Amino acid sequence: MSQLEEFETFMMNYQNMVFTTAVRLLGNETDAADISQNAFLKAFEHFENIRTSPTAGGWLKTVTTNLCLNHLQRYRNRWRMFSELRNEREDESSFESDLAAEAPVDGLGEDERSILEGALARLPEAQRVPLVLYHFEDLSYEEIAARLKVSVGKVKTDIHRGRDALKNKLKLDAEGEPVGLRVGS
Amino acid sequence: MNNQQPDPSLEELIGRKLRALPERKAPASLQANVFAAIRARAARPWYQRAWFQWPRHFQVLSLVAFLGFSGALGWLITGHELTLASFSPLLAERVSSIASEIGWFLNLMTAFVRAVPTSYWLAAVGVMAGMLFTCAGLGSAFYRLVVLDLRKD
Numbered sequence: 001m002s003q004l005e006e007f008e009t010f011m012m013n014y015q016n017m018v019f020t021t022a023v024r025l026l027g028n029e030t031d032a033a034d035i036s037q038n039a040f041l042k043a044f045e046h047f048e049n050i051r052t053s054p055t056a057g058g059w060l061k062t063v064t065t066n067l068c069l070n071h072l073q074r075y076r077n078r079w080r081m082f083s084e085l086r087n088e089r090e091d092e093s094s095f096e097s098d099l100a101a102e103a104p105v106d107g108l109g110e111d112e113r114s115i116l117e118g119a120l121a122r123l124p125e126a127q128r129v130p131l132v133l134y135h136f137e138d139l140s141y142e143e144i145a146a147r148l149k150v151s152v153g154k155v156k157t158d159i160h161r162g163r164d165a166l167k168n169k170l171k172l173d174a175e176g177e178p179v180g181l182r183v184g185s
Numbered sequence: 186m187n188n189q190q191p192d193p194s195l196e197e198l199i200g201r202k203l204r205a206l207p208e209r210k211a212p213a214s215l216q217a218n219v220f221a222a223i224r225a226r227a228a229r230p231w232y233q234r235a236w237f238q239w240p241r242h243f244q245v246l247s248l249v250a251f252l253g254f255s256g257a258l259g260w261l262i263t264g265h266e267l268t269l270a271s272f273s274p275l276l277a278e279r280v281s282s283i284a285s286e287i288g289w290f291l292n293l294m295t296a297f298v299r300a301v302p303t304s305y306w307l308a309a310v311g312v313m314a315g316m317l318f319t320c321a322g323l324g325s326a327f328y329r330l331v332v333l334d335l336r337k338d
């Protein structure tokens with residue numbers, strides 16, 4: 001099997017994982033596709049070393065996460081001077097208005113999944129990124145704070161707000177069941 | 186800052202819901218795009234790639250050329266009196282004339298700076314800083330109030 005064929009198999013095995021990691025961190029499919037492409041190009045450059053490594057998946061996930069965080073950092077730096085306050089205000093308010101505009105969530109399974117994916121993607125970046133790093137990448141609050149160069153307090157606050165927003169979006173009760181669908185309600 | 190402590194039940198609830206999400210399917214074009222980029226990279230001539238990816242004989246040649254050039258430069262500078270005049274007396278004379286004009290101008294500026302009291306300079310710096318911050322503030326306010334409003338419309 002040639003190197004390209006081997007790499008094709010490698011891509012088939014990991015492309016969904018890489019794309020999923022990127023789209024959850026970036027909240028945007030177009031950017032996620034670009035970042036996934038760059039992650040696989042990096043993987044190709046190091047393919048001699050990683051082709052037989054049992055930790056190739058972890059390596060690829062770390063590369064993807066780093067590329068996403070760098071991408072977000074670059075974007076943030078570019079617009080920080082004029083639009084940081086505006087973005088935070090607008091992100092919060094657009095998320096709240098999305099919440100109000102959409103029909104109440106009363107589905108389960110596929111519906112709930114797509115609503116949760118959508119709600120996650122529409123969270124403000126400041127809440128989505130630490131939330132994803134905490135729940136999907138299993139990083140601690142301290143590790144997230146170090147990666148994002150913010151205080152641990154801010155990470156905890158942002159994650160808490162993100163969780164609250166997701167809970168409201170899914171209209172869950174304390175047991176995690178959709179309100180209105182419980183037996184006897 | 187509002188430093189909220191994590192709520193363990195909410196953390197467990199949302200964590201469970203999020204971890205239950207399936208992987209997203211990568212776009213069908215991803216693989217084709219990656220292979221197109223790999224082919225484009227492979228088609229680049231050797232001199233457009235990073236030095237570490239050059240063919241071995243070009244790496245050796247470039248290393249020899251670099252060492253030879255550095256050695257020759259060192260030999261010229263340390264082993265010989267390398268002056269501009271030894272290359273071109275006319276050019277050396279012109280450079281010397283320009284250097285003396287620059288020296289005269291710098292002396293004049295130094296005398297001027299010393300003649301003006303320090304408090305005047307501090308005041309001038311303060312005024313300039315004030316103007317800079319005013320411009321930045323007005324520009325930022327204009328952008329937020331006018332440009333963003335126009336975009337929203």
